Amino acid sequence: MKFAALMRVLCLCLPTVALAVSASAQSYNEIVSFNGNSAAGPNTPLVQGLDGNLFGTTYYGGTGTCFDGSGIGCGVVFTIVNGKLRIVYNFQESGLAYPGNSLLLAEDGNFYGTAPTGGGAIFKITPGGTLSTLYQFNGSSEGAQPRGGLIQAADGNFYGTTEYGGASSAFCPSGCGTVFKLTPKGVLSTVYSFCPQNYCPDGEYPAGSLVQGADGNFYGTTIGGGLYKDGTIFRVSSQGVFKLLYTFPEYTYPAPGLILATDGNFYGATYYYAYQITRSGVFTELASPGSGYLPNSPIQGNDGNLYGTTVRDGYYNLGVIFEMPTDGTSSTTLYNFSGYPSDGSYPFAGLVQATDGTFYGTTYTGGSSSCNFYSAGCGTVFSYDAGLAPFVSFVRGMAKIGQTFILLGQGFTGATSVSLNGIPATFTVKSDTALSVTVPAGATSGYVTVATPSGTLTSNTLFYVLP
Secondary structure (H helix, E strand, O other): OOOHHHHHOOOOEEOOOOOOOOOOOOEEEEEEEEEEOOOOOOOOOOOOOOOEEEEEEEOEEOOOOOOOOOOOOOEEEEEOOOEEEEEEEHHHHHOOOOOOOOOOOOOOEEEEEEEOOOOOOEEEEEOOOOEEEEEEOOEEOEEEOOOOOEOOOOOOEEEEEEEEOOOOOOOOOOOOOOEHHHHHHHHOEEEEEEEOOOOOOOOOEEEEEEOOOOOEEEEEEEEEEHHHHHHHEEEOOOOOOOOOOOOOOOOOOOOOOOOOOOOOEEEEEOOOEEEOOOOOOOOOEEEOOOOOOOOOOOOOOOOOEEEEOOOOOOOOOOOOEEEEEEOOOOOEEEEEEOOOOOOEEOOOOOOOEOOOOOEEEEEEEEEOOOOOOOOEEEEEEEEEEOOOOOOEEOOOOOOEEEOEEEEEEEOOOOOOOEEEEEEEOOOEEEEEEEEEEEEEOOOOHHHEEEOOEEEEEEEOOEEEOOH
């Protein structure tokens, strides 16, 4: 999705900590409200680091004038530590600008992301703020404008999509996007180029992050092409074997990306409703959370239900937080955003559930602090407590027997055992918030449990053991 028109009117903001004053939701907490002197416009999901803190990016902000002369900053990487915002990196220092995709926490503990500068770039940044550019796209046959985030697959390589570029075809002479692979050393190869046939039945302009299924293949979405030119859902192997799973009907406007749920199915969203699709392509429309459009796929909470945000709808038409079961029979509004000066507005980025059980997110505008650049507020970081229990999660949720993976959680100091679907696994305590675990012989796909001094923690989703 492109929000450039709204982004241009947003602000540079300084964080303050304040509680939202909406009387309708005691579980909602505004953690940061930007007020016009630092970063602004967070529009990507937050991600939990190995240290247990949340990290994210903003589209604008940072000290000084952006190298493109805009005067509003190139965007930043930030983290939240003990409820306070800390700037990790200002993008004008690197020649990159306007990061619009979510960060990926990789197995090495560093974050990886993309920026649209030039033909687009892939970067790595340490939690301490050291940034390096891994790859700069040339804007032609290898792809251009990586609009989605990255994933780290079971083979250790990074996979993603570019919205433009790729192999030329009669209907798409400049290329209609790619799926690519990037090694940790920065060597890029094209896995698949879209629109090899006239009229692009496979799709055009892939957007959103890929997701790796239990079969090892990658699943994703396009926002154009297909029979009705309104987007597709696809599957592609690491060797480039492509299969079209679904073509969206006209005027449904699919939101980018999918999630893999514990039932083995994938879930996503159009601007108007959530949906489920099986690995074989059986599509089911789920409930619509009001009349607001869904900017991202919902996520699955550790209670099994789906949670997400709409950009509009709700009592104030500024967006809501919603919950629905995976069967999609109903949708419940948990919180109505009311905007400045009460709380945030337009939660473009969706939600993330941290291992403390709480949901966290950002709003692109609004907040309780006044903003010296934009009258409707400069955006927020917020939490929503739905009363769910702490759990453990994976940095990468699939591996082969003998490979290691990282668990995120809390209270790991003094942990006495880890098991994968009931099979004991060897582990190393890296910190109170991170464990390194080896997939044991005889293990099969299932939940991971960790025995800690304060109790047993269970993973929020299945860990998949690959053949």
